[in-house]
Amino acid sequence: MLCKDPRGIKSVILGKGDITIEEFVSVARYGAEVQFSDEYCEKVKHSKSLLEKFLAENRIIYGVTTGFGDNVINVISPSDSVKLQTNIIRSHACAVGAPLEEELVRGIQLIQLLNTGLGYSGVSLKMLELIKNLLNKRVIPFAPGEGSVGYLGVEAQLSLVLLGEGKAWYKGELLEGGEALERAGLEPIVIECKEGLSLLNGTTSVTAIAVLTIYNAIQATKAADIAGALAYEAMQGTLKACDKRLIDRKKHIEQSRTAENLLSILKDSEIAKASMNLRVQDSLTIRPLPQIHGAVKRTLREAATSVVEEMNSCSDNPIIFPEDGDGIALMGGNFDGAYVGIHMDAACIAMANLAKLSEAKVDRLVNRHLSGYPAFLVKNPGLNNGYMIPQYTAAGLVGEIRVLSHPSTIDNVPTCASQEDPVSMAYYASKKAYEVSKKLEYILAIEIMTELQALDFINDLKLSTATQAVYDLVRKEVPTVEEDRYFYPDMEYIKALIHDGALVKCVESITGNLKF
Template identity: 50%
Template structure:
């Protein structure tokens, strides 16, 4: 697949609107989310089927010729130098799945398992892996019947273990959830009307190789991170407005003399969102300058979005790559198997490490703004945004929770990919640790929306104190969207469900969509 021909635009389609993904061409993050989160069906195009079958014929040819080719006629890992007889190859491939299924602990989330199966199909169907179509059909059937293999989340240096747990179910081993029950792999298949398959030459290697888990978790996390980053401009604008901030810091002349494109675009977004705000107009020049959490919105938001966009380029390439080892090529007389290591997770792992830092910085600034909103010494609004102090704590404690979440995010920002271990008797003397990077990035992206939701919770409450003085039409629309479920907090109550609802609005991109209906596409 030629990536130079793929013009990808984030958000080109809403994942929830995708009902089926037919593999055969390039895919983006939206397709991963559609299948993983919204249970879109998966199909194969004729192009996909033809290239899989054509490549498999080469593997069978190599096997018949008994050439020494890693994973086809040899053992795996340090056993690369052990020739495996034709009659034993099915045993070796099955043993590869059984022996590799040793990650531990609780299972990864259902959407993560589904994402991994989908990415397996995408990676293994590139026409360079030599896997059989029947094996890919079995993975597809697991997805389309919502059979979710039990996949322990701890114990990966970049690949192998989690993929093996998924693959066990294909052959009737392992465990899987089906219709709310955790069953043996064989029982889950039977209840869905499926039967175990017998894997063949190279397949036990291909199923556990590659960057499946790294790419899958990073794709889920990055999608959420970019949605959150776009929503951050709206949150920042709402807070700046009710904190009587100035738009001077968004002036195009300031942006022009430090021409970072993402900084400029962020400033444009803020100005568009706050256009025609009576609050902004009344308090124009109210302070000589604002605190950094307001004044630096273009700089920090822009820097974070640049990192996320760079990571997006990496993920799109990775999603549409061949990442097995060896890779099969038709060039030359009778085809050729090349041993290399496209299975290495460094590209995605480093992107995940840096993306975790970027999204945590956005949350860090959001927490500072939401804290200013409840601090009457700074906001000049009622203390903790509460008209009835004494008996009520108001919005005091949500800031505590946001601070705790940002603290948790900071812990998860230590780079994983700088770590290293030696495995496989020094045959693998370097490992990417990409899985740990992707895992923590997925977690960080999931936490960020709660901090941002708390900021919206506070700024919506603050907006209600301005009486007849109207906010911008755009922030008023966001306020109204939130107020459809979240009431003005008059007296103390359980606020957790309300903040969770706003977090849901963020994750489903509904706040961004509400704004873009009014002012067009936000710059990113």
């Protein structure tokens, strides 16, 4: 899983099969160009022609010739089909609060293209071309990110730009939607039959946020293995806890892979070799690393499978089937976000376990009663506070993660005159998981910063080749602490190394791919 660096992917072609997490991230985060295959275009055109046929025949189809939600009892004339679709975008654009980050907006737009481009939505190629051009020309719709029970509000807000309404950023400037299109050389469109519903429907925002979360989380688990190896050196722990004979007695492949990662990273460590028989067994900050990291990875692997499947699915309603005689529109519940939402709740819990273990290592290292090092890892404690307060920061972040790890999808508030009585609450499950993934990166950064400082007190034994490479990479911008200084830039630098994959890449250039 995660075999390619998304920064190296320059274009992604839709319609030639399922796309990967790395391809998604390459577009959403790093601006890779989106292209449509001939197969993609043909499927869209055929589905659109079928929907036009249904409309001409005045078939009763939800959201096409009926109102929305509890208004399903109201029949809509085919002559009002365009007005109906414009109305749903304008009326549903009720999200509030701060706007979503650029990569989240781009991710939602990409999911819109994937969802409706499978040939089951009846939308026009013209509309999808405009969304593609917004992505490729980096026109970023303004989309407030609060107030969704699963979908609709956020999607409507960013879809306003297709009408030349709402707001959007272009080249760093927030503009009226129509002006942003004009500056980018684009024109607004008239939203046609079913298109407004298809843009708003389904798990687009839920899934987009989840894909980026999973990418962050997988990178973080690999970084956690690296931090764990540093912890074994900094705490002079015994690698007997990673002995294959012991590890393989549990039939969890992720546990075995984690132990293999630790042993690979520390393969030629003089510190690890000298510490092998230093004590009978270590504290729980490092002894069960393979078990805890393995359990986290198992949960994230299952979440990733669910998210990738959803990313490449059609979550629209109704769905247009071209292969059933002269075609049929089926109304159902593919829009529901339970698959992704439940797994994002689980991902929060998994990442919380990784976070609490990481913070525990920081606490142990700065505590002179437990570490064997000077207080707070500074040579002149008292006058200097050293790494006293970064541990506070890590503890505070763990506290925030615990609150965010309360499951969202178990909650329910009926909507739409109880036509939508159970709602998924999956949007917030994904959104809070995304926030947890970023907080976890900071905690791991603080752990690595602390471990390297501890290792500066060990002068007579060498680090492993891999951990020495990490040491050299970090020390380019984060020097050893001799006396108190401003630590914020240090933490941000290491966090960036984790977030963009540079830390993992540094180690994998020596060990080969770390196992997940």
